[in-house]
Amino acid sequence: MNPKEEKTLIIMKPDAIQRSLFGEILQRFERKGLKIIGVKMTKISDVLIEEHYSHLVEKPFFNTLKNYMQASPVVLIALGGVNAISATRLIVGPTKGHEADAGSIRGDYSMSGQSNLVHASDSAENAEIEIKRFFEESELFDYEKPDYKLINAEDHF
Ligand code: TYD
Numbered sequence: 689m690n691p692k693e694e695k696t697l698i699i700m701k702p703d704a705i706q707r708s709l710f711g712e713i714l715q716r717f718e719r720k721g722l723k724i725i726g727v728k729m730t731k732i733s734d735v736l737i738e739e740h741y742s743h744l745v746e747k748p749f750f751n752t753l754k755n756y757m758q759a760s761p762v763v764l765i766a767l768g769g770v771n772a773i774s775a776t777r778l779i780v781g782p783t784k785g786h787e788a789d790a791g792s793i794r795g796d797y798s799m800s801g802q803s804n805l806v807h808a809s810d811s812a813e814n815a816e817i818e819i820k821r822f823f824e825e826s827e828l829f830d831y832e833k834p835d836y837k838l839i840n841a842e843d844h845f
Contacts, residue, residue, distance in 0.1 A: 690840065694772040695725065695828075697818040699807035700763040702756060703798075710763060713793055713806060716779055717767055721839035726766035726819075726828045732757055739821060749802070756802055764822045770840045773808075773815055780808045 698717065700710050718724070732740070737754050744750050767776060781788030785798025785805075798804045809815035819828070 690770050692770045693768065694770070694812060694815065695766055695768050695819055696773045696776050696809045696815045697807070697822065698765040698767060698776065699822075700765065701803070701805055701807060702758075702760040702762060703803040704805045705760055705763065707797075707805075709797055709805060712797075714765070716793060717765075717776065720775065720779060721835070722767040722769040722772055722776065723833060723836075724765060725768045725830070726823050727763065728823075728827065729761050729763050730822075731761050734758075736821065740818065753802060766819050766823055766828055773810075773812060776808045777810060780806050 700713060704710055704713055714724075734754070737757055738745055741750070741753060741757075744753065747753075769775065779793060781792025781794035783794075783804060784801040785794040785803075786800070788795035788798070790796060793806055794804050809818050
């Protein structure tokens with residue numbers, strides 16, 4: 689296996705679902721060459737929100753953030769690929785939509801710092817914790833795709 693092969697967690701937040709952007713956003717990750725290894729729809733519980741955003745629980749905006757994240761179901765997606773974590777963060781863009789570069793998901797579809805459509809793990813350590821937080825081992829799929837070598841050229845190996 690390529691040593692740079694990584695898994696990362698994406699959350700399609702309630703505004704992505706409400707604004708019918710789920711397909712559009714997922715397509716960007718697929719077209720980049722990332723592999724979908726797990727998908728499910730859920731409403732995130734209080735406990736899991738507090739865990740997932742534990743670095744923000746003391747912030748004055750935490751309750752608003754929590755209400756937003758629970759306003760409707762979200763879709764959880766585990767993606768796999770070479771350098772998947774940094775590549776995915778670039779596709780998503782920085783936190784505030786109005787500051788994100790055009791071409792990124794947040795840059796193209798979001799104006800807000802809170803309602804910014806997508807979560808993407810920010811490090812290998814957090815990706816591992818977040819995938820375990822939201823997926824059972826049996827919900828993650830390891831399978832081969834025939835386009836792998838076309839997408840990941842020899843220089844990655
Ligand atoms: P954070 O982990 O800092 O950013 P990112 O999602 O880009 O990794 O913040 C998590 C979410 O918290 C962010 O996507 C939106 C929300 N948030 C606010 O609503 N206001 C803020 O000032 C910050 C920093 C975050």
